[in-house]
Every structure is written in C-alpha cells, then in structure tokens.
Amino acid sequence: MEIRQFQSFKAVVELNSFTKAAQALQYSQASITSHIQQLEDEIGAPLFDRLGKHIQLTPVGQELYLCVTELLGAYSKIKHISVDDLAVKGELRIGASETMTIYKLGPVLSRYKKQYPTVTISLINDDCLPLRERLHTGELDIAITLEPKVDDQQLTTVVCTEEPLVFVGEQGHSLQSIEDANGECMIFSQKNCALRRFFEAYLVRKGIRTDNQLVLTSMEAMKQCIMSGLGISLMPYISVKELIANNRMKVIPSSDESLMFFGQLSYHNNKWLSKAHKAFIEMVVEGC
Incomplete structure (x- = not known):
C-alpha cells in the first residue's frame, strides 16, 4: 500500500466523487480508480457501493476511512520532524x-x-x-x-485584509452608473471564481441583463480587454488602482456605497x- 492510494481514497470519500477527487489531486480519473482498486485488492473487500451515479462507503470502507484519516495526520507530522527542536524545517x-x-x-x-x-x-x-x-x-x-x-x-x-471592489470600464466610458449598464458587455472570470459569482449575483439583484458577456480565465487579460473598450467588469481595487490613477481605466459608480471582499x-x-x-x-x- 502507498500513501498516494490513501490520499486518493480520502479525497473520494470527502468529495463523494471520483471525478472531483481526480481534479483536486490533479490525477487522471483512471489513476484514482486504480488506487481504489489496488486498496480493495489488498484488503480483499470493496470499499464503496456503487449505486448508479452515487457511491457509498461499505462497512469496510468506513473502518478504513477512520484509519486513513489518522494515518495521514501522522504522515504530515512525520514530514515535519526535525532533529533540532528549535529549527523550522x-x-x-x-x-x-x-x-x-x-x-x-x-x-x-x-x-x-x-x-x-x-x-x-x-x-x-x-x-x-x-x-x-x-x-x-x-x-x-x-x-x-x-x-x-x-x-x-x-x-x-x-x-487578513479588507479589499474594496470597483466597477471599471475604459477611460472614456460614458456610463455614469452601473445601474445603467443594460446592453453593455460584461467581462467575467471563469465559473469557479468567487468574483464571477458575486458579480453575476449583483447584476441579477439590480435587474441588469447579463446576456452580452465575455468570459476570460486571466485577470490580466480581463484588464487589457477593459482598457480596450470591450466591456466593463467588477475588479478588486488593489488590482486596478494604478491603472485608474494613470487614467487608463474609469471607475463606474454604483448605488452600493461599499462592495467588499x-x-x-x-x-x-x-x-x-x-x-x-x-x-x-x-x-x-x-x-x-
């Protein structure tokens, strides 16, 4: 048995999904499946009941999970053992x-x-x-x-810190308020991004349409598109304050006085x- 097999098993249990475990550990799904099969072969019993698209721990799997949690905790401690108690290693x-x-x-x-x-x-x-x-x-x-x-x-x-959010557009943008942004192209980050979810929820709450949109995976790419006049977006102020100060972006006011991450x-x-x-x-x- 190998540590990575235990790590894969623990991830599958806690995420309740082979696919999510593979994504979290950056393995292929085939590797996760192989790790679980190897454990089942070693133990001689199934660890999961596979009920259609759902999985559930067997009694053997439940017992193993308790042991694996303890084992991986000990493994983490072992990796940090130092001969000199005063050393930070x-x-x-x-x-x-x-x-x-x-x-x-x-x-x-x-x-x-x-x-x-x-x-x-x-x-x-x-x-x-x-x-x-x-x-x-x-x-x-x-x-x-x-x-x-x-x-x-x-x-x-x-x-650790409070960081205000601001709506931004190109420097010459004519919008006087984000509430007037119907029809404007909204520049979003990818779906897993907290800023994307917050931005979308804000627009829905204000009744602002989101059908005209551009989705990018890089914040730097988003900023370049904003400055080029492709659309408007919601950004952490810390990431755009120099561009605003240098007149390369414009803050678009909002009726909400404080938007904070x-x-x-x-x-x-x-x-x-x-x-x-x-x-x-x-x-x-x-x-x-």
Missing part, C-alpha cells in the same frame, strides 16, 4: 488566489524564505472554491483567498500545524 503546500499572490504574498514569501531557507514551499494558484476543496482533501496545508467571508465549519479562517487565510481544523506552518500563518496575517 519541512514543507508548506500553499494555495492562493491570483490577486492575493500578485498583490499581497510577494513580500511575505520573500521574508519567510530569508528567515527559514530550509522550508520548501510549493505554491499553486487557483480559484477560491477549488482551493478550499483541496484543504478538505489534504492536498493543501493553507489557502489564501479573496472572497466574501468564508463560512465553513471544518475550516479555521482568519481575515476579504483576504482570508484558511486551514482544516484537523490539520496539524508544524512550526513552519505557524510561522507562515503569522507572517501572512501580519503582512497582508
């Missing part, structure tokens, strides 16, 4: 949204690596929802997101935090 698996990475984490990561050069850091960028899913599967240790306040009873979440650091309640984790969390909270 180990590995950090960090996930962060694009905006937080670009505009907030650079100085924090630089300071951390200078102070703790023996800690290995892997950083992935993704949308907020997938990042939280990876916390639940154990693929990530810590997630740093920019979104509405997280309400997840299985996660410990600390608000929150920079947040989250980790699973059951996650064992090493000295390396605790030092990083402290620096993020202080530095953001």
